[in-house]
Amino acid sequence: MNDSKFLTLDNGLTLLIYTDETKVTSHIELVTFLGGFDREFISSKGTTCKIIDGTAHLLEHYVCENTKEGNLLDNLERNKAFGANALTNSERTSYYFDTVINLEKCIKIFLEGIYNVDFSQKGLEKTKYSIYSEIRDAKNDFRRNLSSKKLHLLFDNYCDVLGTCKSLKKIKYKYLKELYEKYYVPKNQFLVVAGNFDEEKILKLIKDIYSKLEFKNNERNNMKLSNKNVVRKSGSMKGNSLNEVLITYKIDVSKLSDFDKYKLDWYLGIFCENNFSRFSKINERLRNKNIINGDITSENYIFGGYEIIEISAYTDNKKEFLDNVFKVISEFGDEEKEDFELCKKAIILRVTVRKDNLSSYVSAIMQNYTDFNYPYDDTIEFLNSLNYDDYKKMIRDIDFTNYSVLNVKSEDKQQKNA
C-alpha cells in the first residue's frame, strides 16, 4: 500500500488519490462545497442573493435523479457499483460509490452524470416529493432534533439541511440551475479515488473526462462564517428519563493558520480525553459525590469553521456539574505530562493500523482537507512532534467564554404510544 497524495488538476480540482493493492474495493467520492450553512451567493448579475433553506439538499437529490442519462445511482448500480448514494450536511454535499469491478466505467458514469444534468420545473417538482416525506419522517427523529437544537443555540446561520416544505416550494428550477452552475465546478470540489487500481490509468481517465467538460464559472465559493458568538447561552428540551446537561463551546480559530488549526484539533482531542472522559479526575469526583449518573463524555469537532467542544453528563445537579466543568477549564495546566504522553501514544497506535480499513483511512485524510484545508496525510512524524508544552500553550490561548448549555429534561410520563 502506498501513501495517499493530493494533486491539483489544471482546472483547479483537488484530487486525493490512494492505491492499496491489498484491497478488493475502490471508493470514489466527489465533494462539493455547498451545504446548509451556505446562506447567500453572488448571482450572475453580481447581486448578493439569499440561498433558500434546503437548497443544497434538494440539489443533491435533483442531480441524482436527473442526469442526462437518467438516475445516477441506478446507472452506477447497473454497472456493478454498490453503496452508491449522496449526502448533504451543513457544509458540503458528497456523491459516492464503491466498486470491485468496472471501476473505469463507473467513474465515467459518475462524473459525466454529475456534470450533465437536465433542469426542468417538472423534474424539480417530482424530486421535491420524496424530500417532503423525508422532512415529515425527520420530525420524530429524537437524536436529529437534539443535534438540531444544540446547533441552533450556537450558530445564527444554522438551518435544517432539509429545509421546510414551505421553503422548498419557493425553489424554482432556474434558481437551482444557477446555483448548480456556480457551485458544481472543479475549483469548488474535491475528488477522492481510493482502492485497488492502476493510478496512472485512472488519473489519465479523470483528466480526459474533465478536459471535455465546460464550466461557466470555475471559482471556489467560500462559506460565510457565522457570527462568532453563540446565539443563546442556554436552552432546553424534553426527551429523557434522566436529566442531561450538554455544554458546547464554540471556539474561534479563524486567526490560526491551517496547520495550527489542524494541530489544535489533535490537542483538543487529547484535552477532552484527559479532562472530560471516564478517565478524568472530574469524572471520579462527580461520580463519588453522586452528582452524575454514568460517565461524563466529551468530543471535539470542526463545524461551520469553528472548533466545537461538547461535554455532557446525566445529572440532576446542573449547577454543580457546570461549576466543575468551568473549574477544570479555568485551572487547566495541572494535567500530568504522563497523561498527555499516554494519549499521544494511543493516537499513534490508532494511526499506525488505520490503513487496515479503507474508508476509515480515507475519511480521516479527507477531513484534513475539508476541515482544515490541510492536504496531507496524518504522519507518525507529525504526531511524534506534538509536545506537552506546546499543547498547554495552545489550550491556554483558547477563549472558553463562548458556550451554550442545553438541558434535556426528563419527562414525568412516557409518550402515549409507549
Added chain:
Amino acid sequence: MKRFNKNNDSVIFVNKNFKRCILYIIFPIEEVDDFKLSILEKMAFDKSMNYDTDKKIRKVNINNYCHSYHGKVTSVGDSYFLEIAICFPSYNSLGKDVLADNLKFIKDIIYNPYLEDGCFPKRDIEDIKKIIKNKVVRNFKDVLWYYEYKNDKLLDERGYLSNEVLDNPSGLDKITSKDIYDLYKKIISGNPLIFLCGDVDENKARKEIDDILLDGRKGMVSFEEKYFNYAKNIPSKIEKVIEECQYKSSGVFYNYKIKDIKGIYDMVLLRTVKCLISSSSSEILFDTLRKDNDLVYRCGAYSYLTFGSLTLWAFTSKKNIEVTEKLFLEVMEKISDIKFISEKLPLIKERAFLNDEILKEDIWDTLMEMIDKYIEYKEKSYYDYIKDITALEVKNFIDKKLILVSKYIGVGEEDE
C-alpha cells in the same frame, strides 16, 4: 436439538493482509434473562482488582498497545454468548510482539473482576439501570424505531423477536448486583472458545494462549445450537393491527412467514426473495413506491433468517396508507413473475459473489465468517448456496411457501 461439542483448542486464522490482530473469546450462556443480560453486558470486563479504575485500565491498554477492547452479550439465534474481544497491532506493523501482554491483561479482567463487598459495585449497577431505562425512553420517541418494534411484536412467536427490557424496563429494578455477579461467575466457570485472527506466528500464539490464558482451562465447550427458531404459526386469517400514533409519519408493515420450513434451503430462498424486493440488484419496492408514485422517502424489506420471516415496510403520509398497501401487493405479484426472477437472479448471484470478496477486506468480517463456520452456524457462504438455485425454485417458493400473515399500520398525524 443439536449440541456443539468441541475441545477449546484455540482457533487461529493467519492472515497477513492486516496490520491488526483480534483476539476474540466467547463463553456460552445457558441462563438467558433479558434483564440480567442487559446489565451484565455493561458490567462485565469493566475493571479488575488489579486495574480497579478507568485510568489504570487506560494506562495498561495503551502500554500494551491495545488498540481497543470491548465486552458484550451476543447471540446467534437463541444461543447466547458473553464475548470479549481485544485488538492490537501485529508484530510486523509494530516491530514488537504484544500478544502475551494482552493475554495477561485479558486473563486478569475476566477472572479477577473488580468487586465491592463480594459483588459488582452496587452503585455501578444502579447507574447502568438508569441509563438503560433512559435509552428505552429515547427509543420510544423515535418513529423509525417504534414502528419496527411494534411490528416485531406482532410478528413474534414465543418471545423470540422481543426483548423484555423494552417491554417493561421497570423489570430491571428487582435485579441486584449479586444476581449479576452470580450469573457472571456461572458463565466464566465454563471453558471459553478462543479465536485469534491476523498476522501472527500460529505456533507461538497457540502456546502463549495455552500457557497464559487457558492455563488449566482446557476442555470441552458444549452448548445447544439454538441458532434457528423457525416460525410455525401460520394463521388462517391475516392479522391486522392499526394503531393511532402521535408521530407525524405513518408506518406500513406487511409480514410474511414460510409454510413448512425445511431448514437452510428455505432461508436461502427467503434471502433471495428479500433481494428481489429490496437490494442493490433489484429495487422494485423503492422504484414502485418512491420513483413511480412519490409516496415515500424511505421503504425497504428485511428478513429474520433464523426465524423465517420477511417484512415489507414503508413510511408514508396518513392519506397514502391504503395506496401503499395496494402497491405492496402489486410488488409481491411482480416478483413472482418468472421473467422478472430470471432477469434479476443472475445479478443477485453476482452480487453475492462480490460480497464474499469484499468481506475478505475487513478483519472483523473475516473473523466472523470463520467463527460462524466453526460454531456450525453456517456451512458455506450465501453465494455457495445460491449459485445453483434456479428461477423456478424461487418462483415456487414465492407462490407456494411464502404466506402473508399479518399487517401493522401505525397511523401518524400528518397528512401532507
